[in-house]
Amino acid sequence: MQAFTRHQGLVVPLDRPNVDTDQIIPKQFLKSIRRSGFGVNLFDEWRYIDRGEPGQDPAQRRPNPDFVLNLPRYRGASILLARCNFGCGSSREHAPWAIAEFGLRAIIAPSFAEIFYNNCFKNGILPVVLEESAVERLFQAVAAQPGFELLIDLAEQVVRAHDGSVLHFEVDAFRKQCLLHGWDDIGLTLRHADQIREFEALRLRRFPWLSRDFSA
């Protein structure tokens, strides 16, 4: 997994509450059996005027000129500014895959849906929760200042703006370490394999019906 330590980048505002993962990556693109190839279809139904189907040549698509990610002033943005309950709905990890592949490294919002929030950390994306009022001020700043950038420092747990303002955010210590180092969760967990095995042996002995096999 790609580590996240400090990141400075252009901020793109997506001014809608309750953005769901069906919007982030529509269902027709979930049929891939790979982890890549989703970035071009991020926010497909908002981003393009023509109907999106798998396998299209991106060069032949008709971008929606009004959608915020298509505005020239936000080209190359790497930080998404969003509203509450971002990433609600389906558990599809294709959503953070699409976001990461598009080039977004962090998402700032007043709140996230839980499964999506988890999925971000597994894919090198930092979801930053800030107070609703702070997010509102950032929306205003982005609108007022073309080229508005933020610096996000995970180690210090702060978001810094050019005007010197500093916003602190919370993140679980364990997730933070994993993301700072780009650690693979499975590798970490398997260091405790003996403990899992011991727990499991006790549990399956106590509740033997949990390990019955019906495959025959």
Add this chain to the structure above:
Amino acid sequence: MVVPRTLYDKLWDEHVVRVEADGTTLLYIDRHLVHEVTSPQAYEGLRVAGRKPWRAGSVVATADHNTPTRGWERGLDGVSDPTSRAQIEALDVNIRAFGAAAYFPFLDPRQGIVHVVGPEQGATLPGMTLVCGDSHTSTHGALGALAFGIGTSEVEHVLATQTLLARKSKNMLVRVEGAFGAGVGTKDLALALIGRIGTAGATGYTIEFAGSTIRNASLEARMTLCNMAIEAGARAGLVGVDARTIEYVRGRPMAPTGPQWELALEHWNTLHSDAGAHYDRLVELDASRLEPQVSWGTSPEMVTSIGGSVPDPEAEPDPVRRAGIERALQYMGLQPRTAIGAIAIDKVFIGSCTNSRIEDLRAAAQILRGRHIADRVKLAMVVPGSGLVKVQAQAEGLDRIFVQAGFEWREPGCSMCLGMNEDRLEPGERCASTSNRNFEGRQGPGGRTHLVSPVMAAAAAVAGRFVDVRQLLS
């Protein structure tokens, strides 16, 4: 003194393998349900890393999201989309290579929506931790199991380690008292709850549903409720184990038998919240005052009763919410203050992990008996939740009632709940749907979804618009 615990506390405590300093917990997973859309990358991850499933016997798999709902006589050739077919075949390959306790592949008579199949087969049992790469895994909490949806990286993590890195949620109690009026049920209750607390109202919580209404509800009705917990933001919904739970589980193919059944009962009978247990939030609802619900917008919280009307964004003081309502009305093609009963529909979908069980089909069929869908309804379809639900419905003659009413009687699967197969709305089409999400494009690009109960969907089919199903009850 022993501190009284909630059911969630008990289920959590019983599965803790280890805890990190910050509270991050390694949680043991008893049952892992697998379907074809969110698992291929996880199995590929195992292959790349040279890992094997920790306990293949915890896996129960079925193909549901992509499977077609007709043309089964043509077998796999009936799957017209090659990418859908590739996912269905990939699941076959992966289960063959990595193993499972049970597998119900496409075309198997027991295949169906994973959240219908799990409880039906007894693969879901009280006291289990159960995960699946699907947000509606909350459904299984109706059996007193701690069940929640996970992402594909977590699917791989569970396959490889039999554990999940998780943080404990807060406890929310939704206490529901009173008897439902005729034509009203747990789907209406779920929608009304979400309308009240919002789609993020239970984020960070596990919801336990309790009270006399829940105690009197069937297991299937409880599943509908727990299914929609995720639409309120809660990863997991729960109902304590009682005699109804035990009766539901008894005799299921994968349920324990003999001495193990007795042993299981001993444990399952402890799976309820202790008196005096602490909840971080309490929400109370009166089922007797509840009316049939209809969603009008593009989020499940945008919902009202059948006697209500579409809101006027001008009346909303909060600017973000106002903009949300305006956008939703534009997408839905609705004018402010339109009466719900004046909204005409083009299609009807009865199905999904929310409402495709036998009781749902019975209830809808009761409304449709001796009636016919309105001329303006282009398509009305019933998609049973599983092959076994379908067979049971046919044995009861429900299929004939549906067909005589003008419905199409399809093969089981997720179908038009999310439109991954060919069952989709066309742009601008309006659908009365028993599914769980009315998001933009959810049932097909440009499609307009109104969430309702099975009986309300049946009534809408007959009238060609939303009507109060209570007027059709004999």
